[in-house]
Amino acid sequence: MVVTFARPRVLDSMLGALGRQTRRPDHVLVVDNGSDPEVARVAAAQGAEYVDSGDNIGPAGGNALGLSVLLPRAADDDWILFVDDDDEPVDDTLLHRLESFGREVSYSDPLVAGVGIAGSTYRRQLGVFRRFEDDELCETVDLDVIFGGSLPMYSAGVLRRVGGFDARLFWGFEEAELGLRLRGLGYRLCAPGPLFLHARQVAGTAGLASRTLRTPTDKAAWRRYYSVRNSTVLARRYGGPLASTVAGVGGAAKGALTLARSHRPLGEIILPARGAVDAYRGRLGRRVDPGTNDKVSA
Known part of the structure; x- marks a missing residue:
């Protein structure tokens, strides 16, 4: 499943890469959060099934919609x-x-x-994620x-039993x-x-100590809003007594x-704090419009 928004050329390249895999997916579903006729054309040309979400429902909503079709x-x-x-x-053998x-x-x-090629553990007491050091990445x-x-x-089978993505998180x-x-x-x-x-080696992040990694300073304000809001939601659901304070107040x-x-602008500076407040009030869904895919502006 591929969720996309307003990037038909990027999608075309991705679908081509999937088609070159020595183990190709049995079926590819494209969920379009942008209702873009060009995305529909690309999907058809690449032999993928196409679903129009009808609105920008974010990656969370797109994945949830796609699961409702596939499961x-x-x-x-x-x-x-x-x-x-x-x-x-x-490379073409990764899948x-x-x-x-x-x-x-x-x-x-x-x-x-589930399996994947990267992830982390969660420090429940503080509501933060811990990055593995390189020397921990051996075997399983x-x-x-x-x-x-x-x-x-x-x-x-597991997703059918326990449910999939929480669409209310949006992004x-x-x-x-x-x-x-x-x-x-x-x-x-x-x-x-x-x-x-x-x-990590391909991404150029191998050999970096966890403490040296920082969030990019050009991260869009809307992304910071959702990051603070949703990390605080996770801390309240799955963290210890102090976790939501660390995630909410610290993140804001x-x-x-x-x-x-x-x-x-001031309107952007206050968005992280608004994210924390919305997490505590249970105000989920798309509350800040991300606009385009631009990393800096929204």
Whole structure:
């Protein structure tokens, strides 16, 4: 499944990359959050099924919509692959290797609900995610969250039993919410360590200590809003007593300071704090319009 918004050329490249895989997906579904006739044309040309969401419902809503289409057709032992439209597999054998890994670990442990090539664990007391160090990426790595963009594959049978993505999150942390929910029910999420490390090497992030990684200063204000809101929602659902304070108050302060240092308008500077407030009030869904796909402006 590929969820896309206003990027037909990017989508075309991704669908072409999927078609070149030595293990191609049995069926590809494109969920279009932009109601774009060109996206529909690209999907048809690449032999993919097309679904128009009718509105921008975000990645969370798009994935939820796609699951409502695919799950009734899927067998319990099928894997459902979620692909970002701009994160192409690094080579033509990656899906084959990842699926083989998934089959192997799920055969030995039926509680394996999903696999991917990257992820993290969740520090529940503080409501923050912990990055694995490079030397931890060996053999099978157990995760709390499979990152979006890391070719997450989930068991259709498990998703049928426990539910899929929370569409109310709209953008950001929808994979984390699903992962933490699965983990809380006793399921496992795994990554093959060698592929995880190779993905870092390709991205140029291998060898970096966790403390040196920072959120880009040009991150759009709307993205900061949803990041603070949804990370606070996760902390309230799955974290310890202090987690929502760390995620909400800490995230709002950090986001506002970064935006202020970038000389952004006041209306943008207050968005992280608004995200924290909306999380506490349970105001989910699309509350801030992301506009285009531009990283800086919304």
